[in-house]
Amino acid sequence: MINNNPIGLFDSGIGGTSIWSAIHRLLPNESTIYLADSKNAPYGQKSKEEIVALSCKNVELLLEQNCKLIVVACNTATTNAIKELREKYNIPFIGIEPAIKPAALHSKTHTIGILATKGTLNSALFNKSLAQYQNIKFVEQVGYGLVQLIENGDIDSPEMNDLLQTYLQPMIAANIDYLVLGCSHYPYLIPQIKKILPPGIQIIDSGEAVARQTQYILQQNVGFNTASALFHTFYTNSNPKVLKEILNGSYDVIEKDF
Ligand code: DGL
Numbered sequence: 001m002i003n004n005n006p007i008g009l010f011d012s013g014i015g016g017t018s019i020w021s022a023i024h025r026l027l028p029n030e031s032t033i034y035l036a037d038s039k040n041a042p043y044g045q046k047s048k049e050e051i052v053a054l055s056c057k058n059v060e061l062l063l064e065q066n067c068k069l070i071v072v073a074c075n076t077a078t079t080n081a082i083k084e085l086r087e088k089y090n091i092p093f094i095g096i097e098p099a100i101k102p103a104a105l106h107s108k109t110h111t112i113g114i115l116a117t118k119g120t121l122n123s124a125l126f127n128k129s130l131a132q133y134q135n136i137k138f139v140e141q142v143g144y145g146l147v148q149l150i151e152n153g154d155i156d157s158p159e160m161n162d163l164l165q166t167y168l169q170p171m172i173a174a175n176i177d178y179l180v181l182g183c184s185h186y187p188y189l190i191p192q193i194k195k196i197l198p199p200g201i202q203i204i205d206s207g208e209a210v211a212r213q214t215q216y217i218l219q220q221n222v223g224f225n226t227a228s229a230l231f232h233t234f235y236t237n238s239n240p241k242v243l244k245e246i247l248n249g250s251y252d253v254i255e256k257d258f
Contacts, residue, residue: 001219001222001223001224002223002224002225002226003068003218003222003223003224003225004031004225004226004227005031005066005067005068005225006030006031006032006033006065006066006067006068006231006233007023007027007030007031007032007033007067007068007069007070007071007214008032008033008034008035008059008062008063008065008067008069008070008071009023009032009033009034009035009070009071009072009073010034010035010036010037010055010058010059010062010070010071010072010073010074010077011034011035011036011037011073011074011077011184011185012037012038012040012041012042012043012044012054012074012076012077012147013036013037013038013041013042013147013150013151013185014036014038014150014151014185014236014242014243014246015073015074015147015150015183015184015185015186015187015188016034016036016071016073016074016184017034017036017073017234017243017246017247018073018184018185018187018188018205018207019071019073019096019184019206019207019210019211020032020034020073021207022207022208022210022211023071023210023211023214024232025211026208026211026212026214026215027211027214027215027218027224029224029225029226029230030218030224030225030230031225031227031230031231031232032231032232032233033062033065033067033232033233033235034073034232034233034234034235035058035061035062035235035236035258036234036235036236036237036243037054037057037058037237037258038151038236038237038238038239038242038243039237039238040054040237041147041148041151042076042117042147042148042151043074043076043077043117043119044076044116044117044118044119044120044142044143044147044183045117045118045119046119048080048081048119048123051076051077051080051081051119052080052081052084052085054077055072055077055080055081055084055085056081056084056085056088057258058258059085059089059091061235061258063089063091065233067091068091068222068223069091069092069093069094069214069217069218069222070085070089070091070092070093070094071093071094071096071210071214072085072093072094072095072096073096073184073210074096074183074184075096075097075098075116075117075120075182075183075184075206076117076119076120076123076183078095078096078097078125079095079097079119079120079123079125079126080119080120080123080125082095082125083125092217092221092222094210094213094214094217096184096206096210097125097126097129097182097206098114098116098120098126098129098180098181098182098206099180099182099204099205099206099209100112100114100129100130100133100138100180101129102204103178103180103202103204104133104136106178106202107136107177107178108177109175109176109177110135110136110137111136111137111138111139111174111175111176111177112136112137112138112139112176112177112178112179112180113138113139113141113168113171113174113176113178113179113180113201114138114139114140114141114179114180114182115141115143115146115167115168115179115180115181115182115183115186116140116141116142116143116180116181116182116183117142117143117147117182117183118142118144120182120183121140121142121182126182137174139170139171139174139176141167141168141170141171143163143167143183143186144163145159145163146160146163146164146183146185146186146189147183147185149163150185150188150189151185151239151242152239152242153241153242153245155188155189155192156191156192160189160192161192161195161196164189164192164193164196165196168193168196168197169196172196172197172198172201176201177200177201177202178201178202178203178204179193179197179201179202179203179204180204180205181203181204181205181206184205184206184207186205187205187207188246190203190205232251233252233254234247234251234252234253234254235253235254235255235256235258236253236254236255236256237255237256237257237258240253240254240255
C-alpha cells in the first residue's frame with residue numbers, strides 16, 4: 001500500500017524527539033512533521049481536561065498538514081487523552097506508555113522502578129496496566145522538575161544530578177533490577193542515570209516498541225511512502241535553540257505560534 005503523506009508526531013516539548021529518532025531509524029523513507037508544544041510544557045502537572053484540549057489542538061495542526069498517522073510521542077498525553085483522540089478524529093493514533101511489560105517479564109528481583117510524570121502515574125490507563133502484574137513490586141517516582149530542566153537545555157547540570165540522585169537512590173535501596181523511563185523526555189538523561197545506577201540495573205524506554213508499532217500500522221492500514229522527496233519538519237512554539245541542539249543542528253526548526 002502506498003501513502004506519501006507524512007507521519008505526524010507531537011509532544012509537550014522536545015522529549016518526543018527520542019521517539020522521532022527511533023521511528024526515523026526504523027522507517028528512514030518516511031517524511032515526518034514534529035510539533036514541540038514547549039510553550040505548554042510540562043503537561044505532567046496539568047489536569048486531564050487540559051491535556052485533552054492541548055492534544056486536540058496539536059492533532060488539528062497535524063491534520064491540516066495532511067498527516068497519515070499521528071504518534072502521540074508523550075506518555076502523559078497518551079495515558080490521559082488517547083481514548084478521546086481516537087473517538088474524535090478519524091485517523092490512526094499510536095500512543096506511548098511506560099514499557100512495564102518487558103520489565104515485568106524479565107525482572108528477577110520482581111521489583112521495578114518507574115520514573116514518569118504525575119499525570120502518567122495517576123492516569124487510569126497506566127494503573128490498569130499495572131494491575132496486570134500482581135507479582136511485581138513497582139517503585140513509582142514522579143520526576144518533578146526533570147522536564148523543565150531538559151526544556152531549558154540543562155541536561156548535564158548539577159541540579160539535574162541532584163534531582164536524579166533523590167529519585168533513584170530509594171529505587172536502588174528497594175532492589176530494583178529494571179528502571180522504566182515513562183516519559184519521552186527521559187531517554188536524554190540515560191548517560192546521567194547510568195552514572196548513578198549500579199551496573200546490573202537495566203534501563204528501558206518505549207522508543208523502539210513505538211517505532212515497530214508504527215511500522216506495523218503503516219503496513220496493515222495506512223501505506224508506506226514511495227516518493228523520493230522526503231522531508232522532516234520540526235515546529236516549536238517556544239525556545240527553538242534547544243530543539244535545534246537536541247537535533248544536533250541537522251534539521252531546520254520552524255518557530256510557529258500554536
Ligand atoms: N514528554 C512527556 C511524557 O512523555 C511529557 C512531559 C511533560 O510535559 O510533563 O510524559
